[in-house]
Amino acid sequence: MIGQLIVLLAGALTITVLTVIIGPAVFHYHLLQTDLPVGSDELVHIERAYRDALALALGVGLVVSLLAAGLVTWNLARRLRQTLHGLTSAVDELSRGHYSTRVPSVGAGTELDSLAATLNDMAARLDAVEETRRQLLSDLAHELRTPIATLSAHHEAMADGVIEPETAMPILAGQTVRLSRLADDISEVSRAEEGQLAVELRPFAVHDLLESILREWEERFETAEVALHLEMAARRSPMLDADPHRLAQVLGNLLSNALRHTSPGGTVTLSATMESSTVVISVADDGEGFTAEDQSRLFERFFRADSARTRENSGSGIGLTISRALVDAHGGTMDAASEGPGWGATFTIRLPRAIADR
Template structure:
């Protein structure tokens, strides 16, 4: 990459600018002094009414001209010196931060996102420039960290089923494992896990890239939660967890893609069921708020510790990684929930009193 002209370029330009100002000032001074000085001088001599011999007059005239020339020249030279000093100072004040910002931008371009620039005391414009630059670098740093973690998590997710498949294939080759119903079930289980992983990743990246083809139309909130509860009822009954729906009266309709919101509520009800032991309760409620409908899925289950709460909507995040993976979760359900709700212009949040205290996930959807 070619190095742009930095401090030298700006310093040179500033000095030439000062030089032009001093030069123009000096020339004007010289012309004005030439035009006005002798007239005023002669006028003074005339008013003093002194008559001097011609030779003395010539001498006085020469003395005046040389005094004028010397003082004007000294003045111009002194201003040139001052200009040099001022431009050196101004250059250091202005060019320094510009050069530092350029160096930081080169660092960011080279992938060093941790770099930040201090705010110079040069007023609002520079403060806003460095502020925006630092914000950009911080954002890039987060994106890069997420990308790394995502790749590491993906590799981790893929490694386990592939290792299992590999071990079984090796056993088959060596004749230690026979192809019976159990073996097939294990192999199917692993391929199903890989398939589910790829489907989840596709869904979340499509939602992230706003590529979802939403087909919104007005739907009653009670219909949304009624359908979700009906779809999950069998599984809840099988585990012995009570499930109820409760929509407040007279709710305005929401404009949503019914299938996508069914997916959102399905994911939340899956989570609630997975984390609520038999005998527990899960309730889905819809209520009205300012310009929005608030849907909550509250369970009386395991709850989420405070340190995990802020992260549960991140991709691949599992509060209890070992146990949640054993449950079959890849930690992507809530990331999909958030992406789908975001696509509808809504918001999502989760709260919990802590381990054993149950969890409440809240989805807010704007009303038209």
């Protein structure tokens, strides 16, 4: 505001100097071109009238300009100050860990509104990361509590002579394996989210991979009384430049997930099709399905769509997270779809075909 006033005053001073010094001289010169005698009362009166009218107009114009400029500048400065104060307060709250803070849009200009929107987006992301961190710690505590409690109880029972070591050893070994698997899963998902999972690419036929997966899993599906079908639309198998072991890990996670959420008598279908330069691999079931709200979180680590399912039987909750990271490492995409609870689910993987196969 002070800078604006300085500019206005400088302009007013310049106009005043020009009108007081140059204007009267020019006006006097033109009066001399008339027939009025020099020094006459008429000439003096005309020049005085000119100076008075000029001073009045200049004074009124200067006052109106200063008032208008001051009002506009004060309004803009106030809005700008409110916006900057809101931004400063929001950044201060975020720095103290209050990630639910948001900056209201006050219409202070496109740039500041864009900055406020960006800050709000960053705050939302930080809030989501913090929520994930809290959920992660909670899930880890829950995952660790059961095997640790089991190990502790059996050690105390053995120390008190309530249970024989030969009887307790299988249970202790099982819980130790569970803890080891959990540690490996945490390490795996960390490397997956950092993009550090190693893949060894080589050409292979998709049909060979799917038939191998079918042979590996059909016994477990028969035991669970769930039908497992393989559908391959193309007569000639498409080729992939990928890591067959990593893709087998992905499909294993999807089949395990489908088997867990499909009741006896249900059906799981493993299929492969071609779409131009893309190979589409799908795992579809007619089991529990999931809600639209759960769909956006399916690939989050440690998230389970069925929170009531026991931890012992529901896995560690990071299989889909690792699977998507592995598909991303191959330059593909992975998504999930369901029409709702009770209508089954379909997980779809899209991978680029081998260049030679195209």
